[in-house]
Amino acid sequence: MILSPQAEVSATERERGLRNLLIDAAFATAIGALNSGVVLLALAIHIGASNLQIGVLAAIPLLTQILQAPAVTLVERVRRRRLISVACVFTARLALPIYALVPFIPDRDAAAAVLILAALIHYGLNAVGSCSWNSWMRDLLPQDRLGAFFSRRNLYGTAVSAAATVGAAWALQRATGSEAAGDRVYASLYAVGFLCGLVSTAALARVPEPRMPSPAGAPSLRRLLLQPLRDVNFQRVLRYLASWQFAVNLATPFFTVYFVRELGFSMGFVLILSVVSQLANVAVVRGWGRLSDRFANKSVLAVASPLYLLCIAAMAFASEFEGAWTRAGYLVLLHVLMGAAQAGVGLATNNIVIKLSPAGAATGYMATNALVGALASGTAPIVGGWLTDFFARRQLTLSLDWTGPSGTAELFGVGVAHWEFFFLLAAALGLYALHRLAAVDEPGSVEGREVVDHIVAQARYNLRNASSVAGVRQALAFPAGALIKSREGTRFVLESLFERHRDVKQPAAASEAVGTLLDATFEPIPDDEFEALLRKLDERS
Incomplete structure (x- = not known):
């Protein structure tokens, strides 16, 4: 049966599926950069949509996320997540050619209405497909590789998104001042997005799906x-x-x-x-x-x-x-x-x-x-x-x-x-x-002022290290030197240190406190050196 789940997914099939997921991510991200977000709102401005119509258009990607709730029930009943995901994203991407035709509709109100309708189809079906996709990936991806895979997937997506956005910016910049040229550019962007959607959907269809486990009397969605x-x-x-x-x-x-x-x-x-x-x-x-x-x-x-x-x-x-x-x-x-x-x-x-x-x-x-x-x-x-x-x-x-x-x-x-x-x-x-x-x-949680103080101190520390003079000073100076300059200074540092970290059995934490007290002018020292420093301080006090 087409797009059916499998009782078992072999290691080879899984690796092949992961490669196809990266292809899917690259081309799906290109759709987002070329056809969604700023570009979609730009198309609305181009056709002369009102502020209220633009607001409705901007709300659709957010409001349609509500459809993920009934999609949970759909997934549990059909129990074929790959079929649901592929069918939804393919149908959703059929809205892209409709977007491409919008600039050529002479009536501005009719063009805005068609644009909003296409967005409802596009984002609504994507939300349903996303719900089944999340459940599908939860069972397919190895748990010990989730971080590595998604970081790599995000890296692909970020690179493609940046390149596609720059390309769209260049195309729209060339069309500035000419309504007819703008019509052609927007139509071209959505046509390219549709082609990317076909490649993305084909790659997604090649990813295997493990069979869902038998239902075990899960609580109702309402509860x-x-x-x-x-x-x-x-x-x-x-x-x-x-x-x-x-x-x-x-x-x-x-x-x-x-x-x-x-x-x-x-x-x-x-x-x-x-x-x-x-x-x-x-x-x-x-x-x-x-x-x-x-x-x-x-x-x-x-x-x-x-x-x-x-x-x-x-x-x-x-x-x-x-x-x-x-x-x-x-x-x-x-x-x-x-x-x-x-x-x-x-x-x-x-x-x-x-x-x-x-x-x-x-x-x-x-x-x-x-x-x-x-x-x-x-x-x-x-x-x-x-x-x-x-x-x-x-x-x-x-x-x-x-x-x-x-x-x-x-x-x-x-x-x-x-x-x-x-x-x-x-x-x-x-x-x-x-x-x-x-x-x-x-x-x-702590007060926001403490976070700001830490950011400022870290920035000051990084700037100080960027200076060649400070870098040499930090490399040559022994940290305890600043602590044992005088009996009075030593006693102040000790009192502050033991006030923050009464448990002296935690030298690493106390070492970090010393670094903070000295205004982050040196790195925290190793535990053995820190214990020797404590003995010196005790002798001098």
């Missing part, structure tokens, strides 16, 4: 989704995540509209901004991971989330800069910061949900989180589309005037209108999300 809502602390997590997703997705889908319609930038430049943000994300995500392990996820969110909100609020002032190059530099800087902050937020939010999900019930907790997040993030762009039109006809002006015998002089004045209203409102809602985060109880 599975309601169980996390009885957990008080997890309710707090859901409130934070829902308010955060709503605030962020209220504004971010309209950055493209703002850059093109308000600031006058080309779509090619907007795509380059997305690449800059992705590169900043990749560059710092490992650092955020180390911070989350050391200070807990809530502490990372307490630093990364305000930075992201600050960038959203700062978008409101991009129009105040004179000159295209100055504005462009300002936006590049904001996207670097946003990409770095998003890496921390994305990593910590996923980790905190996993960490606070009890063993044996993680599936229900993760599913509930996904559904709540989809509802919050999916409704936000629709509300945002309406708000942009609402604020377009309103303005708030604050002024400070001095009135005297000779007349009235304005000392200070500020006006907020349209996009400024919108972005500042989104940032204010994000502050409410931070308030909800404060109520979450995560073991091991």
